[in-house]
Amino acid sequence: MAGSPSISRRLLFARIGTYVALACAVLLVLFPIYWMVITSLKLPREIYRVPSLWPQTITWNNYRILLEDKGFLVALRNSLLVAGSVTFISVVISSLAAYSLARFRYRFRGFVGRLILFAYLTPTTLLFIPLSILMARLGLGNSLHGLILVYLTFSLPLSTWLLQGYFRGVPKELEEQGMIDGLTRFGALFRIVIPLSAPGIAAVAIFTFTGAWNELLLALVLITSESQRTTPLALNYLITSDVLPWGPLMAGAVISSLPLMILYFVAQRFMVQGMTAGSVKG
């Protein structure tokens, strides 16, 4: 590094400043996560009476309390069921739609594209009242089936929007070659386009799963009986009770973020690409 000493010293200071700023930011990001984890591992005495930044004794008591209450396990199962079904349904039917939008030119294509964006940007806040009326009328109120159906309102637009971007990236020539070799249109979609867009489809599946796993407002409005509660709902009712169950609450928080955190570390690269391609809400 040639250069006058004052310039290199300035660079050195700038570099140190960068690291200090980033370290502070990481600390601020990690502290709440740290607090969630240690609160879930603390005895009530250490949470309320003699609070400490480091737990003196580690206990699995909060997890035991939470899991012995069958309600939380049922809620976890319901959440897995709902998020899994929503993901499967919406990946399948939005793949078809996305392929149609990415490959063909037709009269209502622009209209469909606009409908999808409009649906993507229409907030749940506006839809939850009419949707609850609609689900009651269809006999799907207070049921996981109804929940799966209404979750399609946010999952379908997002997955179709993202998938059409991925499908456009698959060269048309590959498909044409496949069709010359005897594949049908469907064959070309399933044997060529979908395998080549696998990373994109994985990202879309993760986003859809996450969206359904996290949803609170529609579940709060539609689900009335305890046996149909999803995880966010079960934890929501934990804080509206009179006692302060911080220990079990944070145990529930850790358990319900675990699947997503694991997904995040495994598939981070795809997810970041997908997020910046389609502007995915958190």
Next chain:
Amino acid sequence: MTQPRTASPKPRFSAATQDQLFAYGLVLPVVLLLLGLVAYPFFYAIWVSFTNRVVGNDGVFIGLGNFRYLAGSPAFFSAIRNTIVLVVVSDILKLAIGLGLALLVTQKIAGRGLFRSMLMLPWAMPAFVAYLTWRVLYQPIGGGINLVLTQTGIYPEIVDWLGQRQTAMPSVIVAAVWRGFPFWFVSILAALQTIPGELYEAARIDGANAWQRFRAVTWPGIRQVVIITTLLSSIWTANSFEHVWLLTQGGPSDATMVFPVLAYFGMQTQRLGEAAAVSVAMLPVLAILVIFATAMMTSREEQD
């Protein structure tokens, strides 16, 4: 379409028509579901907002009755003010933090991949988990923030962050920024990486200082992403329910009341007409944001 039926050995439709039908068939399920589950409820919400519907009674058209009622309700004005404050302040903070960190991480420094993954963590956490955690953090008893402030001596007194009018809104904003900044950070980071390094070289050779380089090279490269992110983030923040619901439920005494929570309370009291009117009342502003966002996102799509 006008294929003669007598030409039996030929397929009924030409290849081009077959493709068209195929294309319509593929897109049909999504279109029907979105018309039924988004478009119909959308207009239905507007209709309900003009009726005095309650649970169990469809009610009748009462014109602007619900809106007139809202105009006289203090909670509604709190919701307007708080929603604006929440959106504007948190967007500004998320932009500043997201941009700042993106500029730091985009430098060639050791460990930038690790920094990036760490800074993204709040986004990977479920929103309800994040806000429940912040709820615990803010507690006077058992909360980490009071503990850190008193033990380090920065502020010696225990504060009930979510329970006081003056601190409730700033506390909600801090939690929302913590959870929301990674989206800005990553979007801006991705845009920064598309700016060719030669542009910076050229600017440096021309003798531009850091601020001039930012103005002339960095900003034009990220402007579009910043605008789209601002629009999307404003729409989402204005319509988010869980941050306020899980932290304060709109309290204390409406200090953090926002539109979605007010609409939910309306629904809980079974007055559907009024509740619908609350969410419809924010529609004009929302529509403007949505129209701009749609236009920008389609134009970006077409550029690609």
